[in-house]
Amino acid sequence: MRWKSAAAGLALLLAAACSAPTVPRAEGTKATLGGASACARSSAPTGAMTPTTVDVIEQAYYCILDNYYSGATLDARKLLLAGFTAMTQELNRGGRDVPEAMMPPLTGDRKADWAAFEAAYRKVTDRVPQLADKLAAATLEAIVAALGDNHARWTHDDTRSPDYYDGDRYGLGLETNANAGHLAVAVAPLFVTDVVGGAAQEAGVRPGDVIESADGSATFVNGKPVPPAIAALNPVYPEARPVELSLLRRSTGRRWTVTLKPGLFTPTPDALRMVGSKLVDGKVAYVRLRGFATDGATRVLREITRLRTGRTLTGVVLDLRGNGGGSPVEATRLVSAFVHGKVTAYQCDVSGQCDTSRTDDTVELVGLPLIVLTDRDCASACEHFSSAIKDNGAGRLIGTRTAGVISGPADPWLLSNNTLLTFPSKHHLGPNREVIDGVGVAPDSYVPLTPADAAAGRDAALAKALTLLQE
Known part of the structure; x- marks a missing residue:
């Protein structure tokens, strides 16, 4: 895994949690179009990573075509062209180029096109074996990127500093x-x-x-x-x-x-705290949730109950700014604490057939007015929650539009070199069957953070929420 800035790193880790639901380590395989070794649905590598070869790239190619959301209908030539283009760019970065590095003609026949691609690829790597690893990584990364899907990734770099420890x-x-x-x-x-x-x-x-x-x-x-x-x-x-x-x-x-x-x-304590809460104005429960971890809904509801003990609350402000996502199950459970008997989302295949996600009506209702604070870093499961609250009239959204990074919950697939592909087999729609991916969820009240507010420690969005709860 590649470690980024604090905000981006947290979002990446939480998005990974959403895109890798708990499944058996190797619950089965699926026959591929090309007869290559099938990819296995798996939650984690089974051993040390081995070199990425053209055989691994072939396995990933057919894994995508067999299992990705639009694998049955997408033009596979797009993937191969992206991969070959990235390979030639990596050749140039390595200070080399070879006359054999020319894209072969493709016909649209997936098997024949792979065979042509592989033959050309091998001619190149035979000439520059010292660049083989970099060429393979660049090629496979580009093939996955060509899907244009924010929940599709190839996880293959687990290099960490010797002084790394959890929490860094x-x-x-x-x-x-x-x-x-x-x-x-x-x-x-x-x-x-x-x-x-x-x-x-x-x-x-x-x-x-x-x-x-x-x-x-x-x-x-x-x-x-x-x-x-x-x-x-x-x-x-x-x-x-x-x-x-x-x-x-x-x-x-x-x-x-x-x-x-x-x-x-080591981040500041506040940045590490997944759930934080406080009583505002003596009567409003403010809870900040930085990610929908596997117990996220339970922890939020526990904080509301704690703040409610011995007093009468007039509302709940749930702060989801910077929430990078996580478990869609937890998002649904938290929605269910504020509304029952409603649809929270649809998961649809490329033909338009959809599975319906509904509220879990065994979750006890909070019974208080809800306001949700959102921003452009509210992504994935955070958007699942936000759209379900807004569309079902269970609360109001204040802040700025969400990220629009919610193509769909992704499944992990193990490749033969112990690296993982993750991508969705279905795409997400909101409760009104609206596309949220790329668009985001619009707030009911637009209240952006300004430099002056940040410098002064003012929270205009929270102030707006408190005003609305007094109405």
């Missing part, structure tokens, strides 16, 4: 109002929303500080984000290249430059 994160130790996954909707200026440890904390960076440039590149140009500048703020483990930031503290007018070196760090 990797990065600069800061979170911002924009990240690489949401650049299309990022709004200037780029600013620090939280400091969770690491180099940013040591350098005295504060929430509200505006990041005007990263490594000499402006973060926004003509109102549009600059991807390389944003990416510099989310270094991938084990990269340790220092990042130079130009900062503006609007409250004082101070401008300065700081160089931050990414590394492993």
